[in-house]
Amino acid sequence: MxxxxxxxxxxxxxxxxxxxxxxxxxxxxxxxxxxxxxxxxxxxxxxxxxxxxxxxxxxxxxxxxxxxxxxxxxxxxxxxxxxxxxxxxxxxxxxxxxxxxxxxxxxxxxxxxxxxxxxxxxxxxxxxxxxxxxxxxxxxRLGPDPLDESFTRDVLADILQAEGRKQIKGVLRMQSIVAGIGNAYSDEILHAARMSPFKPANSLDEDDLQTLYVAIRSTLGDAVRRSSGLAASELKGEKKSNLAVHGRTGQACPVCGDVVREVSFADSSLQYCPTCQTGGKPLADRRLSKLLK
Structure with missing residues (x-):
């Protein structure tokens, strides 16, 4: 997408x-x-x-x-x-x-x-x-654009507090909350922030908040800079070749070498690195767990 x-x-x-x-x-x-x-x-x-x-x-x-x-x-x-x-x-x-x-x-x-x-x-x-x-x-009904100058650390803090215990993965990709981030870049942002996709939005301390804010701006900003000047025919390949975890299930994490895992999320799936993001513990696939009950 x-x-x-x-x-x-x-x-x-x-x-x-x-x-x-x-x-x-x-x-x-x-x-x-x-x-x-x-x-x-x-x-x-x-x-x-x-x-x-x-x-x-x-x-x-x-x-x-x-x-x-x-x-x-x-x-x-x-x-x-x-x-x-x-x-x-x-x-x-x-x-x-x-x-x-x-x-x-x-x-x-x-x-x-x-x-x-x-x-x-x-x-x-x-x-x-x-x-x-x-x-x-x-x-x-779009939320703020994460690359706009008005999208400050305080704006992000207010958004996360307002969303309460919702999982941070879902908050980042909800267009009415933050505009422009989808399934792929929410995975990439959370990997860059070394943060679990299931972490509650309002549970971030000050250091976590700063780390996430920098990850949002840098991940998206770097992707825009890499894509700048490319013809439309080259953009899909550029995106895929620079993803660290999204769409890389079973492959090695480029940061730590652990195996990238996948779990179902909402109407799609997410990818993450256990070592980088969840303290080495694989996340439970909640959709599969429901089917096994």
Whole structure:
């Protein structure tokens, strides 16, 4: 799933490609992906791209005051094409294409564009056309951005106290609490902080709080810096190659050499290092424990 660093890198890449260029048309290939109807998709036709920004994990293309907002969900992605087909994209259940943004550039012989795609059968990609990004419910309820200057250690302390005994893993990845962190980077942050994912949010002492705050800022900041300047086609590989524990079940922890473990968590799974994070003790897989009773 694309998270804050990947979406930020996409924003930087697309800003350089799109700002100052006109949108010729937007073809919708997956009708279920479009979540709004007013203004219509055609309101983007003939507009000029003014900026590309990010709201948490939402990507926002501002075109003459009309916003094309995209949430890539679990398996969505954006691919730049130097030349798109002349015929409009058509619905096709076997094709991962959800929508195509066609760019009008009179200086080019070919017509470039963006393909918004989603792999797999579990569809969650969402496209919104709005006059104000705050009209998108997911954006309106976002928590603070962890890389914003306003996200201070005190802000984090207040968040953790407000969430009480909730497990810190779930708190970090809840978008209405902290924007942009998902399953992968919450694993990476907690590994960097040497903290159990099941630790209660309000149980951190002052040293723990400082360690977690630094881990959040450095883990996300380093990922953004590594991704900066990369084309969209390179971002997935860059992310995977730099993860310490997430998606590395059974492999050696790059810090201590212990075996990375996995447990079920909410609607997914988490990975962690017992030596680095839980005093050497494996965490119980609570979902499995329920099945065995």
């Amino acid at each position: 694309p998270e804050l660093p990947e979406v930020e890198a996409l924003v930087q890449d697309l800003r350089g490609r799109l700002v100052g260029r006109a949108i010729s048309r937007v073809d919708l290939a997956a009708f279920s992906a479009l979540k709004t109807f007013d203004p219509p998709l055609s309101a983007l036709h003939g507009t000029l791209v003014d900026d590309v920004t990010r709201w948490g994990k939402f990507l926002d293309i501002d075109a003459s005051g009309v916003h094309l907002v995209i949430h890539l969900a679990r398996a969505g992605w954006i691919r730049w094409r130097d030349e798109v087909p002349a015929t409009p994209a058509r619905p096709n259940s076997k094709n991962p294409l959800a929508a195509r943004v066609v760019i009008d550039d009179p200086d080019l012989d070919a017509q470039p564009g963006l393909d918004i795609t989603e792999a797999g059968t579990r569809k969650g990609l969402a496209i919104y056309v709005v006059r104000d990004p705050q009209e998108v419910e997911g954006i309106a």
